[in-house]
Amino acid sequence: MGKLDNKVAFITGAARGQGRSHAIRLAQEGADIIAVDLLEDVATVDYPMATPADMDETVKEIESLDRRVHAAKADVRDYAAMHAAYTAGVAELGPVDIVLGNAGICQLGSAEPDPVQAFNDVVGVNLIGVWNSVYVAAQDMIDRGRGGAIVLTSSTQGLSGRGADGSAGALGYAAAKHGVVGLMRSFANWLSPHGIRVNTVHPTGVATPMVENGVVGRYLEENPQAGQMAANLMPVGLMEPADISNAIVYLVSDEGRYVTGVTLPVDAGFSVR
Amino acid sequence: MGMLEGKVAYITGVARGQGRSHAVRLAEEGADIIGIDLCAQPSTVSVPGATPEDLEETVALVEKTGRRMVARIGDVRDVEFLAAAARDGVAELGRLDIVSANAGIWAVGREEPTSLADRQRVWKESIDVDLTGMFNTLEATVPILVEAGRGGAIVLTSSTAGLKSMAVNSLAQNAYTAAKHGVVGLMRNYAVELAPHMIRVNTIHPTSTATPMIMNEVTDGYLDQHPALAGLMSNLLPVPAVDPVDISNGLLYLVSDLGRYVTGITLPVDAGFLAK
Numbered sequence: 001m002g003k004l005d006n007k008v009a010f011i012t013g014a015a016r017g018q019g020r021s022h023a024i025r026l027a028q029e030g031a032d033i034i035a036v037d038l039l040e041d042v043a044t045v046d047y048p049m050a051t052p053a054d055m056d057e058t059v060k061e062i063e064s065l066d067r068r069v070h071a072a073k074a075d076v077r078d079y080a081a082m083h084a085a086y087t088a089g090v091a092e093l094g095p096v097d098i099v100l101g102n103a104g105i106c107q108l109g110s111a112e113p114d115p116v117q118a119f120n121d122v123v124g125v126n127l128i129g130v131w132n133s134v135y136v137a138a139q140d141m142i143d144r145g146r147g148g149a150i151v152l153t154s155s156t157q158g159l160s161g162r163g164a165d166g167s168a169g170a171l172g173y174a175a176a177k178h179g180v181v182g183l184m185r186s187f188a189n190w191l192s193p194h195g196i197r198v199n200t201v202h203p204t205g206v207a208t209p210m211v212e213n214g215v216v217g218r219y220l221e222e223n224p225q226a227g228q229m230a231a232n233l234m235p236v237g238l239m240e241p242a243d244i245s246n247a248i249v250y251l252v253s254d255e256g257r258y259v260t261g262v263t264l265p266v267d268a269g270f271s272v273r
Numbered sequence: 274m275g276m277l278e279g280k281v282a283y284i285t286g287v288a289r290g291q292g293r294s295h296a297v298r299l300a301e302e303g304a305d306i307i308g309i310d311l312c313a314q315p316s317t318v319s320v321p322g323a324t325p326e327d328l329e330e331t332v333a334l335v336e337k338t339g340r341r342m343v344a345r346i347g348d349v350r351d352v353e354f355l356a357a358a359a360r361d362g363v364a365e366l367g368r369l370d371i372v373s374a375n376a377g378i379w380a381v382g383r384e385e386p387t388s389l390a391d392r393q394r395v396w397k398e399s400i401d402v403d404l405t406g407m408f409n410t411l412e413a414t415v416p417i418l419v420e421a422g423r424g425g426a427i428v429l430t431s432s433t434a435g436l437k438s439m440a441v442n443s444l445a446q447n448a449y450t451a452a453k454h455g456v457v458g459l460m461r462n463y464a465v466e467l468a469p470h471m472i473r474v475n476t477i478h479p480t481s482t483a484t485p486m487i488m489n490e491v492t493d494g495y496l497d498q499h500p501a502l503a504g505l506m507s508n509l510l511p512v513p514a515v516d517p518v519d520i521s522n523g524l525l526y527l528v529s530d531l532g533r534y535v536t537g538i539t540l541p542v543d544a545g546f547l548a549k
């Protein structure tokens with residue numbers, strides 16, 4: 001008996017990293033998964049995005065738990081594509097109970113040949129993409145009348161501007177991640193009277209390909225002031241994806257049945273320094 | 274295998290309500306309990322207090338899970354009592370890992386105090402129990418955690434009134450709000466100071482919770498006299514109150530390995546009250 005038996009979760013950025021961890025963790029608790037990912041590189045981002053082979057691996061892990069999974073390739077910035085992915089997923093697995101707006105990009109330390117495009121890309125994916133991910137599902141969830149739970153992945157940079165270096169990548173990231181909090185609060189006021197809970201999680205650096213790649217690693221070494229962006233309070237470096245998944249399971253399960261409108265930092269004390 | 278096998282938790286205000294719920298929930302996950310309660314009604318409080326029988330019932334419920342409990346009757350305003358209870362509990366149960374500073378009063382009364390002297394008494398007792406009592410609980414337990422060198426997790430029970438105004442021209446409400454805000458400040462500094470020891474410190478912020486402190490005829494009378502407060506107490510989710518187990522489940526997330534890197538946070542369990 002899992003905590004999420006008979007639930008269906010719609011998860012963006014599910015091919016690897018935190019998204020894959022959430023998909024597997026929710027599947028372990030009994031949920032079926034609609035897994036969405038871009039599966040292409042983004043021009044203004046120097047590190048590689050997830051690949052179809054990554055998504056195949058996520059699918060394999062979920063199926064090995066005897067759960068069902070519908071994998072979809074879609075850009076969270078493209079509302080029509082997101083709606084198509086959502087609709088196809090629901091047709092195969094049934095109505096959605098849980099939405100995880102997890103997909104995100106983080107570009108630090110690029111030479112930024114095109115800062116305007118870079119800013120627009122990170123706000124497009126990390127903020128507008130999050131709105132798209134919820135909006136495709138929200139009215140259906142209201143109409144179904146069975147409540148639900150939504151978690152949007154923000155960041156320590158959603159509550160702070162610490163470590164900024166003036167780059168479009170860093171500024172855009174902080175703006176988008178702060179914006180996700182506003183989205184969450186507004187969504188909560190709209191949806192919670194219908195029994196649909198909406199919260200944000202705020203990770204500090206997590207050990208995933210978005211962070212553990214040569215580009216970001218080199219940048220943090222070469223820019224000690226930007227290291228403030230990564231310096232936690234507790235003597236621990238990167239979180240494990242499982243730490244964020246555990247927070248999400250609390251928020252979307254019955255243990256958190258009355259938790260809504262909340263910002264939940266999982267950040268080794270970064271936000272309290 | 275529970276999440277807290279082999280751990281020991283120190284809980285104040287354990288005789289009934291949220292404190293009893295925490296004791297039982299943590300015991301269900303394998304923790305032994307050191308619990309304290311006043312088991313009486315403070316002088317400025319009209320809501321009936323817990324009794325020694327309540328405390329015995331909590332002990333019985335914990336023991337039914339197969340765990341052990343050391344219970345002591347005393348006042349969170351008495352730091353030496355709290356420290357002695359901690360020492361006794363550790364001597365008997367072997368260690369300390371978790372602290373739930375939960376004891377609190379809400380000094381609503383049928384009439385607003387009018388004389389300066391009465392108003393001082395009401396203010397002082399709320400601050401002494403709801404804020405200083407938290408500090409005293411930390412005084413009694415933090416040195417034990419630090420010396421043991423195994424980290425730990427502390428949760429201070431604040432309130433929605435610890436993060437937002439809850440004003441209805443009531444002295445009791447003002448004292449409660451001030452104290453519950455103060456608890457957040459206390460938590461933040463302790464989180465910073467104890468992080469190098471891997472001791473995590475957080476606050477939890479219930480909305481109205483279905484316990485004797487809230488569900489009683491004094492409170493009902495108070496709400497009749499202060500209809501604005503009843504309106505203020507409405508939540509975003511369509512529920513009038515949460516259950517004590519909901520606060521306990523939030524506490525469990527914070528003190529277990531599920532929240533092993535969560536520190537310095539304010540966690541509302543409030544049906545969206547603060548998001549309105």
